[in-house]
Amino acid sequence: MRRVAMVGAGMTKFKEHFDLGIKELVPMAVSEMAASVDKGLDRSDIEAAWFGELTTSDGFPAGILADSCGLLDIPVTRVENACATGNDAVRNAMYAVASGIVDVALVVGADKVRESSSRSTFWEWAALTRDVAWDYPLGLVAPANFALHAARYLHESGATREHMAMVAVKNHRHALTNPKAQLRFEITVEQVLRAPTVVEPFGLYDCTPQSDGAAAVLLVSEEVADRYTDRPVWVRGVGLGLDRVMHQHKQDMTSFPPTVKAARAAYAMAGIGPADIDVAEVHDCFSAVELISYEDLGFCDRFGAAALVESGATTFEGSRPVNLSGGLKAKGHPPGATGVSQNVELFEQLRGDAHNQLDTPTYALAHNIGGPTAVSAVTILSTEKD
Amino acid sequence: MSHLAALGTYLPTWGEEQDRRPGPDEDAVTLAVAAGRAALGCLDEPDVDQVVLVSRDLPLLEGGNAAALLAGLGLPADLPVTEQVGGCPATLDVLTAAAPGTLVLAADLAPAGAAAALVGSDGLEVLPCARRVGSLPVQSRGRDGVARDYEDARLGWDRGGLAAVSALDLAEKPVVVAGATARQAGVLTRGPAPALPVTGASAALFALAALDDLGETGVAVAVEQASATAVRTGRGTTSLCLARDEPAAQSPATLRETPGPEIAISLAAYARAFDAKLRWEAGACDACGTLALPPRLRCLECGSEEGWSLAPLPRTGSVYTAVTVHVPVPGLPTPYSLAIVELDGVDVRALVKVTGAPAGGTAIGDRGRLVLRRVALRSGIPDYGYALLPTDTDPTTEDI
Numbered sequence: 001m002r003r004v005a006m007v008g009a010g011m012t013k014f015k016e017h018f019d020l021g022i023k024e025l026v027p028m029a030v031s032e033m034a035a036s037v038d039k040g041l042d043r044s045d046i047e048a049a050w051f052g053e054l055t056t057s058d059g060f061p062a063g064i065l066a067d068s069c070g071l072l073d074i075p076v077t078r079v080e081n082a083c084a085t086g087n088d089a090v091r092n093a094m095y096a097v098a099s100g101i102v103d104v105a106l107v108v109g110a111d112k113v114r115e116s117s118s119r120s121t122f123w124e125w126a127a128l129t130r131d132v133a134w135d136y137p138l139g140l141v142a143p144a145n146f147a148l149h150a151a152r153y154l155h156e157s158g159a160t161r162e163h164m165a166m167v168a169v170k171n172h173r174h175a176l177t178n179p180k181a182q183l184r185f186e187i188t189v190e191q192v193l194r195a196p197t198v199v200e201p202f203g204l205y206d207c208t209p210q211s212d213g214a215a216a217v218l219l220v221s222e223e224v225a226d227r228y229t230d231r232p233v234w235v236r237g238v239g240l241g242l243d244r245v246m247h248q249h250k251q252d253m254t255s256f257p258p259t260v261k262a263a264r265a266a267y268a269m270a271g272i273g274p275a276d277i278d279v280a281e282v283h284d285c286f287s288a289v290e291l292i293s294y295e296d297l298g299f300c301d302r303f304g305a306a307a308l309v310e311s312g313a314t315t316f317e318g319s320r321p322v323n324l325s326g327g328l329k330a331k332g333h334p335p336g337a338t339g340v341s342q343n344v345e346l347f348e349q350l351r352g353d354a355h356n357q358l359d360t361p362t363y364a365l366a367h368n369i370g371g372p373t374a375v376s377a378v379t380i381l382s383t384e385k386d
Numbered sequence: 387m388s389h390l391a392a393l394g395t396y397l398p399t400w401g402e403e404q405d406r407r408p409g410p411d412e413d414a415v416t417l418a419v420a421a422g423r424a425a426l427g428c429l430d431e432p433d434v435d436q437v438v439l440v441s442r443d444l445p446l447l448e449g450g451n452a453a454a455l456l457a458g459l460g461l462p463a464d465l466p467v468t469e470q471v472g473g474c475p476a477t478l479d480v481l482t483a484a485a486p487g488t489l490v491l492a493a494d495l496a497p498a499g500a501a502a503a504l505v506g507s508d509g510l511e512v513l514p515c516a517r518r519v520g521s522l523p524v525q526s527r528g529r530d531g532v533a534r535d536y537e538d539a540r541l542g543w544d545r546g547g548l549a550a551v552s553a554l555d556l557a558e559k560p561v562v563v564a565g566a567t568a569r570q571a572g573v574l575t576r577g578p579a580p581a582l583p584v585t586g587a588s589a590a591l592f593a594l595a596a597l598d599d600l601g602e603t604g605v606a607v608a609v610e611q612a613s614a615t616a617v618r619t620g621r622g623t624t625s626l627c628l629a630r631d632e633p634a635a636q637s638p639a640t641l642r643e644t645p646g647p648e649i650a651i652s653l654a655a656y657a658r659a660f661d662a663k664l665r666w667e668a669g670a671c672d673a674c675g676t677l678a679l680p681p682r683l684r685c686l687e688c689g690s691e692e693g694w695s696l697a698p699l700p701r702t703g704s705v706y707t708a709v710t711v712h713v714p715v716p717g718l719p720t721p722y723s724l725a726i727v728e729l730d731g732v733d734v735r736a737l738v739k740v741t742g743a744p745a746g747g748t749a750i751g752d753r754g755r756l757v758l759r760r761v762a763l764r765s766g767i768p769d770y771g772y773a774l775l776p777t778d779t780d781p782t783t784e785d786i
Contacts, residue, residue, distance in 0.1 A: 140737070144711050
């Protein structure tokens, strides 16, 4: 297996892009990625592309990427794996480069959640993830999907809504310096607790906003990496995990087994453990999901997340910051783009170019959990080639 | 003449004591099923050969309600079902003409309630007395579904109900009158008129239940506009088994309706799920017996793909986790609670909506029973399934 380097990364701002379609956002992200390549990118070098898009807001996804970016002569594969789409697109491209078939691979993620009317979004998106006869008519909205876990988690772990609120407060603060973030304002624990209830136990500030956006990274083989940069970031581990799709078949709802499986695979490939991770982008579509994910990723013991977030260890000043971008919570969450944008953030962190720049981090981890809490993807990046 | 072996009643919890409203997940089918299950639960081995539903609120005029009724009642799918449009006189007419083994159901939406009578070979005697069929349509509803009111209550009663009852030329005063207000009934009855919570088709059976409660036999009259039917009751050699599922009234929750596109339905998926979903049955693996809800090709436990058979599920359980949706959802009244319920005595959980209780009142560990409800209206089609009705009964209490 060849080693795989990330040599370019870029993204659009995440926001309600009513003025831009997917056909504009995708080429914008690709051009920003190209501009980030230290020694420049000749687009004709790109041999294949993987496009992560959860829904298609404007027609045939693979064709839109090829057409809108001027890449009509390469194969393009659309990846759809619920909210794990972005990191799964990275995983697929990584496999292609590692295998020796492709030297230069483009990964793009994009989605336009705000392209549908507010009234139609819920049922359109529910149809992607619910059993159509049994679960679909129940009105299992996305927050409820995760709240079923959160309610049980709070019941068993001793964590409280205050601990959930600390996650939201932290991620909002991190987003203040991120020019790409959708929600750039500070909030307090009291504001989170007092906000209107969306789905108990989630208030408005426990939830990600609805976002549009695109992100892109360039993966190349170790043989050609120095054509593009002298400071590559290495894709050291990738993993994908699944679980039963219906909530009633999930045995222990205080944990996300897909995350445990994806992380185990990624750590094994990277040859490291959770203690080695210096910085992470963790799926925080709802505040409690970040808490549960600390445990599933091995950042703390089972039911240790409340103490971890309370300690401040996952803030910018802490020992292992989580979601320095602002996370899904404050940066935004256009699902197909989300995982790719986590890689953009970590690429910049590992190269010393980030807005909340840490002091020489070595290992970084990106994580998604999604769909009916049944799929997770994890990517581990490093400044170290081996 | 008929004999009633069992009589069951059901009132939705919402509304006033004597003026109930259906919950957002109830219709004439779910109301009738609740009453029918009360009646059938009365007897050790109820013998049902056919079903008649009398109502002026049939959910579907085309598309059919019969299969949902039989599934909800746990009756075989080869029984004849008659869906009869009618009010309380029609219910008495059906009852007196019914053969033993007939389950007569009647359901109403305004006021809401339902009742069921199982005709047997013994039990309360019901003899036809007199009938008058007249026309004074002060309330009318046609194919367009629009209800119209002539708005002359005095005319309606004087030239309608009162005239119809006079035309019956009864030899003795009735004990109870269905289809009239308590004041109107009181003028006609020999003693104080028992108050009935409904006025439509099911009122006839509520009237017989009221007679039974009084420990009396006598004449019961059912009135609807200008028509009336009278029956006389008598004691059989066995007594009537009366079961009332009538929870205390609670104020209807303030629900928010959010307009939106119709909720899509796949009738292929509907048809595949129908039996398990409406009969509350799991797929039991033919190889190892493991239960799966919903039934599935590949066994959850042993991986066998050899086949499965439907097996009844317990109808009681406790809450593993629960949430309440407050955010507006197009097409669904909010707020509503969802719960994952661990069913008693089996390794099966189910994600269901909570019914019959204010949203947000259900917590982990709470107990309840699973009841048939209309989970959603999808593109005009009632999508029935089970919902959790919270109870404080202990797990050994037998479900009705």
